[in-house]
Amino acid sequence: MRKVIAAINTTIDGICDHTAGIPDEEIHQHYTELLGQGGVMLYGRTTYQLMEFWRTVLENPSEEKSMNDFAVAINEIPKLVFSNTLKNIDWKSAKLANRSLEDEVGALKKQTGKAIFVGSRSLIIQLMKLNLIDEYQLCVHPVVAGNGLPLFEGINHRTVFKLIKTKNFKSGAITLYYQPITKIQ
Numbered sequence: 683m684r685k686v687i688a689a690i691n692t693t694i695d696g697i698c699d700h701t702a703g704i705p706d707e708e709i710h711q712h713y714t715e716l717l718g719q720g721g722v723m724l725y726g727r728t729t730y731q732l733m734e735f736w737r738t739v740l741e742n743p744s745e746e747k748s749m750n751d752f753a754v755a756i757n758e759i760p761k762l763v764f765s766n767t768l769k770n771i772d773w774k775s776a777k778l779a780n781r782s783l784e785d786e787v788g789a790l791k792k793q794t795g796k797a798i799f800v801g802s803r804s805l806i807i808q809l810m811k812l813n814l815i816d817e818y819q820l821c822v823h824p825v826v827a828g829n830g831l832p833l834f835e836g837i838n839h840r841t842v843f844k845l846i847k848t849k850n851f852k853s854g855a856i857t858l859y860y861q862p863i864t865k866i867q
Contacts (some may be wrong), residue, residue, distance in 0.1 A: 684791050684793055684794070684797060686798045687815070687817045687818075688809070688818045689821075692820055697827035699827055702823065703821070710749055714752045720799045722762055722796075724764065724798065724801065725761055727764070727767060728802070729801055729802040730802075736752065737753075758775060760777075761773065762776075762777060763776055763777070764802075765778060783812075784812050800815070803831060803833060806833070816861065819860075820858045821855055821857045824854035844862075
């Protein structure tokens, strides 16, 4: 059975904003390696459209090797996009989901293969409510955003997690690896 891993960047105040973090060489390298361990990445429309930026880096490489390496990794991993508004996608490694999130993830979990990564805040919230996330990898950046979309918005029940490891970055960011102990009732 495949593992579902929620992997996302957040600020100290729990805000998910791809522009608020500190995406340095070490962070890019971390996520490049992480993508190599995945079999599929799940995105909602908004995050998918933000990630399309990396296609431009493939076409016009950066002077920073770690960004170029990440662009290759994000291009290569299969992406499954959940959207009510997108009708088609032209990124060769991406496709639109044609079943509900619960049905798609349930089917993916039953397959053999590499981990299923979830990189969208909205999908993490939905999958958390469905008890379908096996591990959370929260990269907390040393920034207070002050406003924005909180990671666990709309979660109104207590959930307990077990810290299984941490990874520190020179920038002051830290990735916290958690497993849920309690399931949502």
